[in-house]
Amino acid sequence: MSKIALVTGATSGIGRATAFELARKGFRIIATGRRGDRLEELQQELTVVPVYTLQFDVRDKGAVQQAIDSLPEAWRQVEVLVNNAGNAHGMAPIQSGAVEDWDAMIDINVKGLLYVTKAVLPLMLQQRKGHIVNVGSIAGKEVYPNGNVYSASKFAVDAITQGMRMDLVQEGIRVSEVAPGLVETEFSEVRFKGDKERAASVYKGIAALQAQDIAELIAFIVTRPAHVNIAEVLVLPTAQASATVVHRQQ
Numbered sequence: 001m002s003k004i005a006l007v008t009g010a011t012s013g014i015g016r017a018t019a020f021e022l023a024r025k026g027f028r029i030i031a032t033g034r035r036g037d038r039l040e041e042l043q044q045e046l047t048v049v050p051v052y053t054l055q056f057d058v059r060d061k062g063a064v065q066q067a068i069d070s071l072p073e074a075w076r077q078v079e080v081l082v083n084n085a086g087n088a089h090g091m092a093p094i095q096s097g098a099v100e101d102w103d104a105m106i107d108i109n110v111k112g113l114l115y116v117t118k119a120v121l122p123l124m125l126q127q128r129k130g131h132i133v134n135v136g137s138i139a140g141k142e143v144y145p146n147g148n149v150y151s152a153s154k155f156a157v158d159a160i161t162q163g164m165r166m167d168l169v170q171e172g173i174r175v176s177e178v179a180p181g182l183v184e185t186e187f188s189e190v191r192f193k194g195d196k197e198r199a200a201s202v203y204k205g206i207a208a209l210q211a212q213d214i215a216e217l218i219a220f221i222v223t224r225p226a227h228v229n230i231a232e233v234l235v236l237p238t239a240q241a242s243a244t245v246v247h248r249q250q
């Protein structure tokens, strides 16, 4: 029986590409997200392996636990968890940032990741094996102006990843972090609340990373031999040198 990978935020961008890439590597896929139509679409398109979908909001700890508890017996041996669901909400100085945006980022990017991990870990502990890949960000390594709370949420992902690795080392569970720079997905559209022009300007004049680039990296990480754990990878577009240094063609 092939291994099972659970990917959060599989309805779009990095998560969706990762679901397809891991399927290509032979994993059976549990795909999660809030948008049911996107999950259905994914299930229809991803036909090379069996796909199971779970629709929940990672902010709702009861719903997260219920969804994982609802997995049928044949889908409970989750070996890979990709904690990818997340977004930035707004980009404003701290003095004018919206509290609702701060709540969303902390609740989704930090608490959501913890809720999903808490629910899935017992399935890995039973098997005494597993691999958790947390999707961090360059924003979790460096702060940039107006990135305050988004950065804080990704610094938290970085800290939680390091802590998880220490706590789970005796259980034989690998923990890795992938920290991308600019990836062209729906990320900026969400951040700028549907303003497509502003979103497009984030990637203007550079060859940004694509979701597929990150998916291939995650697939590489989770297909290393059992004794190898790639602890963390910072991956940038060639045109990006740091969170704030981006070389754009005019």
Ligand code: NDP
Binding pocket: 008, 009, 010, 011, 012, 013, 014, 015, 032, 033, 034, 035, 038, 056, 057, 058, 059, 084, 085, 086, 087, 088, 108, 112, 135, 136, 137, 138, 179, 180, 181, 182, 183, 184, 185, 186, 187, 188, 190, 211
């Ligand atoms: P997208 O907006 O394309 O995808 C975000 C995914 O997260 C969607 O599938 C969305 O699903 C899911 N999601 C968001 N909120 C929730 C929620 N409350 N409950 C459940 N699922 C949720 O962005 P990306 O693919 O770019 O982002 C994926 C991850 O990569 C995020 O953690 C992001 O911070 C990180 N990242 C992105 C970078 C970039 O430049 N794009 C760079 C570095 C890191 P749905 O709406 O259906 O719930």
Ligand code: 8X3
Binding pocket: 136, 137, 138, 139, 147, 180, 181, 182, 183, 243
């Ligand atoms: C997303 C990358 O630079 O927009 O995490 O914060 S950035």
